[in-house]
Amino acid sequence: MTFSVPVIVRGYELDTQGHLNQAVYLQYSEHARWELLRAAGVGQDKLIASGVGPVVLEQNIKYLRELRGGDEVEVTCEFEWQEGKIFTIRQQIRKLDGTVSAEFRVTGGLLDLTARKLVADPRARFRALTDRPDLLGI
DSSP: OOEEEEEEOOGGGBOTTSBBOHHHHHHHHHHHHHHHHHHTTOOHHHHHHHTEEEEEEEEEEEEOSOOBTTOEEEEEEEEEEOSSSEEEEEEEEEETTSOEEEEEEEEEEEEETTTTEEOSOHHHHHHHHOSOGGGGTO
16 A cells, blocks of 8 residues: 655755755655554554664665645655565655656664664564554555
């Protein structure tokens, strides 16, 4: 299932060329990931209480079209599960007309906050924590 959140590009997020600063793309993608977890019933408080937290291990961004102040976009998230300690989240930033402005490939893990090591099976851990496993592709 592909999850999405709406965002409106704000004027203070623009660079000197008048388009969205490249670092803000990262903030939009992280915002959407946290909103997905929250919608799935796995908010930050619940994660911390259970002794784990998501971590980004690698992130690749492909910038395709500029965004300007006032543009309305949706930021998508979709989990892709593998065996082992890591997972992938695919994301896009799309204008309302369907134009894709950026694509993301995020490699993540779930960190045990005490041991400071990745959880062996993050999918099983998320499944145990979530109220909406369908949103996480589980």
